[in-house]
Amino acid sequence: MPRDIFALIDCNSFYAACEKVFNPHLIDKPVGILSNNDGIIVALSPELKKLGISRGDAAFKIDKNFILKNGIHLFSSNYTLYGDMSNRVMKTLTNFSPDIEIYSIDEAFLSLQGFEHLNLTDYGRQIKKTVWQHTGLPVSVGIGPTKTLAKVANRFAKKHPFIEGIFDITDHPDKDKILRWMEVEHIWGVGRQYAKMLRSNGIENAFQLAQAPDSWVLKKMTIVGLRMVKELRGISCLDLEEDIPAKKEIVSSKSFGSPVTELNDMQEATAEYCLRAVEKLREEHQVASQITVFITTNRFKNEPQYANYATARLPLPSAYSPDFLHAAATIMKRIYRSGYNYKKSGVMISDIMHQSKAPLDFFQPCYLDDKRKIIMDCMDEINEKMGSRQLTYAACGIKKTWQMKRQALTPSYTTSWEHIPVVKAI
DNA sequence: TCTGGGGTCCTAGGACCC
């Protein structure tokens, strides 16, 4: 069995880079992308990082004069745009290997097994160049015998401009040195808690972690941690996952643009999230029979706090929006208490199965067995063509005082005819 | 004034059954 070879391709500052593609005057400018409700910075261009801004900083805390003086541009997050750009990147990557795992919106693993006769660093360079030509997005390429080492190589490539964004750690003479350079908190699979634990046990970098005894790692970090440590040693434990597994739960939740106090508003907002969740369910051709609704106040505020949730089961698995809207409204009535400033609500759909496996029932209307599916398909099609929520339910309300703030949203350049960029002859 | 949203996996412990 030949050993595995993985490449991890990762877009640099993805959200900020997407904005720059369609706003060329932003190139070399500090750009930041905001979370929902324009609350915090979730993505930043290198130029913004250099000014001392970090992921997680509150947007309003950045001084207005500082923004003007440094030519900083902050945008609301435009997931429609980023999702579409992501598809273009992934489509390009499929030209470079038949085996691809789309790991996140801005990352993919490729298997390069069978490509060993090539100079893989050159191949990585070709990948980078092609993605740039097709999309205008810069990527980094890390190559290694395990996914975890490919991640290490990718980070090394990103942090060392002189190697131009491509690094192959396989059989590299400085491998140990690089593992020593890799601090534990940056290893894939080590988060805040584990990093703290490891450091308090004198383990500060990937090299030291790779030396730790199996039994100790197993005890402290479960089987997941042990797999990761083996991968650092060059033993591949994580396979490429090419088939996108069916979702086991679907969540839709959002913070409100401003605090909500009334039951009616809570129900409307939650109906909106519920609708989105069931839409996602239908996109995957699935049905579900369980719904959970949760609500919470703002835990950062010094005021009375309340959080609650409850679950309901549908008599039969369904993907018919009104089934879920009805259940959600009933749950909300049960868990809502007046006298609080609510910050957020959400809907989780679980107990999911493919629609072809849904049981039928002679005595009750079933999703696939009557007009319900036809109505849903029709609604989805109209909304797809005419813009989302052209056709919706009154349960979602009209005033929508709770709607999130997005004051600096860029156009949907690639997915809306109205927003498509126009080239003008001068 | 702010502090996102959407997922997965693993483990421990309780309920229940035989």
Place this chain on the structure above:
DNA sequence: TCTGGGGTCCTAGGACCC
């Protein structure tokens, strides 16, 4: 005084990822 033990299923909580 002693009050099994093993298996399965479910849930909550904790860790991680982007």
